[in-house]
Amino acid sequence: MKIALTGLGRRQAADVGRWLSAPDRVPDIVWCSPYLRAGQTWSLARRELIATGRRVPCVRVDARLRDRHRGLLHHLPPAEVRERFPEEAGREEREGMLRYRPPDGESFMDVAARLRTVWQDISGDMVHQRVLVVAHDAVVLFLRQIIEELSGDEIMRIASTGLAGNGSVTTWERQEDGFRLASYDFRDHLGV
Numbered sequence: 001m002k003i004a005l006t007g008l009g010r011r012q013a014a015d016v017g018r019w020l021s022a023p024d025r026v027p028d029i030v031w032c033s034p035y036l037r038a039g040q041t042w043s044l045a046r047r048e049l050i051a052t053g054r055r056v057p058c059v060r061v062d063a064r065l066r067d068r069h070r071g072l073l074h075h076l077p078p079a080e081v082r083e084r085f086p087e088e089a090g091r092e093e094r095e096g097m098l099r100y101r102p103p104d105g106e107s108f109m110d111v112a113a114r115l116r117t118v119w120q121d122i123s124g125d126m127v128h129q130r131v132l133v134v135a136h137d138a139v140v141l142f143l144r145q146i147i148e149e150l151s152g153d154e155i156m157r158i159a160s161t162g163l164a165g166n167g168s169v170t171t172w173e174r175q176e177d178g179f180r181l182a183s184y185d186f187r188d189h190l191g192v
Contacts, residue, residue: 005040012167012190013041017048019169019189020132027057027132031122033065033139041167042134057132064114067136071105097159098152112142119146137163140170147172147179158184 005013020026026049032042042059049056073081073088082089092100101107122131133143141163145155162185164170169186172179 002036005037005044009037009041009166010044013044014048015190016041016167016169017045018052020045021049021052021054023054026054026130028128028130029125030057030059030132030134031065031118032059032061032134033067033136034061034063035066035136038065038134038136045134058128062118064118065133065135065139068108068111068138069105071102073102073105097156108138108142111138112145115139115142116146119143137165140164144170144181144184148181149178 030042032038039061046056070076073085076084078089081092088102092102098108101110122133125131133139141155141159144150144158145152150158164185165187167187167190169189170184171182171186173182
């Protein structure tokens with residue numbers, strides 16, 4: 001995906017890097033979406049880690065962390081989809097947000113399926129204790145579903161209250177019986 005960060009996005013990425021530079025937050029490994037804006041986000045955050053003298057973690061760019069592909073409806077806002085493709089808007093309404101797959105695209109359930117394999121790789125890695133995933137709101141949402149074992153209804157409730165914002169941080173802490181959500185859509189580190 002060739003969408004670059006805006007000026008605001010660049011500032012937010014630097015804010016994330018400054019937040020990550022605290023000794024107890026420096027990641028051991030970074031898993032990054034292949035999209036341009038995700039790579040730019042990590043690059044700017046990495047620059048802040050270097051500026052504070054922190055070690056630079058290893059990086060793995062993984063295509064499974066890409067955002068949902070909307071196929072023929074790519075980059076079209078909902079109003080334009082309803083106007084230009086009313087049959088697709090109707091299908092989405094009938095099938096529901098989780099199951100609807102646009103022509104040549106993927107459903108949110110498809111996103112969750114590919115993220116399950118990513119989570120298996122991440123959670124099976126006992127060498128890297130602090131993992132940073134640089135990705136997109138849909139990825140964060142469905143990682144929540146997988147890690148926290150949430151139902152589709154619970155995911156829809158979370159989505160209805162708002163998705164993770166740009167530059168926000170969502171964290172989980174390892175417990176004896178799995179992982180516990182520590183924060184979702186945390187934005188206190190972002191400048192005004």
